[in-house]
Amino acid sequence: MKSLFTQQHLQITIERLAHQLLENHLDFSDTVLIGMQPRGVFLSDRIHQKLKELIPGVSIPYGMLDITFYRDDFNTSPELHIAKETQINFSLENKKVVLIDDVLYTGRTIRAGLDALLDFGRPESVELLVLIDRRFSRELPIQPDYVGMTVDSVAAQKVKVLWKEKDKKDEVVMLD
């Protein structure tokens, strides 16, 4: 197991990602944040909190999206997929959506996310923010707009993002 990100590095990177969002979205007047269940939500919580600190008084609509029923292997995978909660209490019609997940690998989770989002309206645009981009691993033409760290890896490896809230510490590790 190799450590890719310490807690301090993670914190600095999340701050950078929040600033990059601010640079592109300025007053966030038509922008909404959507965290991908289950593990992208830990990142989106942090980004949302950081933006609140950077632009106090501005309320950014924030939701969580579960893609279980939109997976392309939902009917074929032998694994049991347990759905988490989707909580989007606003319309996405004409909004600038920032979709947030911890790891981008094949792109299939985000493909499902794009499908699931449409139940909530037709966004003006959708951007993708990820903490880890495992490059050269894509099975679909999906690329991130904001990246914490790009990682070279082989299929046998797995990148795991650990979160204090769930895993008792903040760290990103590569499992061989």
Ligand SMILES: O=P(O)(O)OC[C@H]1O[C@H](OP(=O)(O)OP(=O)(O)O)[C@H](O)[C@@H]1O
């Ligand atoms: O780009 P992809 O190949 O879809 O992988 C990315 C997804 O994998 C992880 O989730 P999880 O471990 O729940 O998904 P998995 O079981 O499909 O790896 C991670 O939190 C991302 O959502």
Ligand SMILES: O=c1cc[nH]c(=O)[nH]1
């Ligand atoms: O490395 C990977 C691949 C898919 N999902 C993860 O969380 N990590």
